[in-house]
Amino acid sequence: MTDHERRPAARRVSRPTFSSLIRDGLLKRITSGEYAPGERLVETRIAAEFGTSQAPVREALRDLEALGLIESRPRLGSTVVPFAEQTIREAYVVRAALEEAATRLCMLRGAVPRSAMEKAITEMRRSAETGDADLMSASSSAFHRAVVEASENRLLIRAWEALQIEARTSIALMVLEPDLATVAEDHQQLLQDMVDDDVERACRHAREHQLAYAQLPHRPGALDTTEETR
Template sequence: MTTSGPAERTPTGRVAKPTLSERIRDGLVESIVSGELESGERLVETKIAADFGTSQAPVREALRELEGLGLIESRPRRGRHVLPFVEQTLREAYVVRAALEETATRLAMIGGRLPWEALEGDVADMYRSAEGGDPHAMGLASSRFHRRIVQASGNFLLDRAWEGLQIEARTAIALVVAGPDLRHVADEHAELLEVLRAGDVEVACLHARVHQWAYADLPHDLNGVAHPVETDRSD
């Protein structure tokens, strides 16, 4: 599965429904994260296809993506198996993404190439997704928003590096793992858009970095200052 372009929209302007492979991918992610699919469990294409009422082709596509994300592995003559889910890999992706998007923001703003109308449309889609309680649509709209900024940087290698992180799929996983308030996610992007519009490059770059760093859920902030440790006050 590629994520090189914006998600398709219907004639009414709404985001198209997820493809079969995306539905299968997201369903398997939920099962892996929840522990329903245990570490080491074998994934059988025919069974998954039967469970989702589809052919094996979209199942293969979903499994290839999950393998690329490090959630499953393929063993010679033994098929595909579930790997232990390690949230650290998700956190690491957000740290790398923060650095890439900070650079993309700087280049896009200096070059004056940010597509304001399209970004506004993505934020509007996020609010619609929040109102409908649709995390999948939220993930697509969020990925489109950030992809536009990266593409506006005009830096081919930066764009390729960002795409290599498989942002759309990792966003879907993050929404499953963190289960954030979708309205809050939309508000965060609306705030980021306003910061970009204000035109202060340094402030916008910092905001872009903090926006991603927060999802890394690390024990320290951008400057290495430890977050306060919450203690149990029930005693």
């Protein structure tokens, strides 16, 4: 198979921005319970804490609202909403369908981005050795982004990006606390299925890989949920 990296313009190296760093910091406080449901998030206070202007704070709050973790109302500002496990499950069900389709499209095109995927797996193994969940989130997102972009289906790519994959991956890692070494090895098998050119097996694995996260048991007390944890 040919390597999708022959189109270097498709490969993008993301660098943390002020807004993403603020978003991730606030995200951790929300998912850990440090910020309780109903708590107001004051832009000026957050900006002072992070040593920045209000503009990146405002952008971070917009991202959190898109993720369903806060709500903003005129004259009332932003408040934390109850964090239910449905937030994770719904996103992974949609993501499963998108990544199954992306896997099929890039394999049928003979454009498996093997080098980019192998690089991401190397970083994932390093994150497992060091216990660096942030690196795992970034490298896992890079792995799946490579496959999605290799599909060359612009509508699919836009739909995938709209899910804010890296932020949702951070949520899943914080809340579900999976074994990082197992996560890395599962990605290695995803790549192997694609390299073996078994389209149906690779597509099934891509789908099941995402659906598994919708069904994992959650940390006791980590979520405010109205249904029993499976």
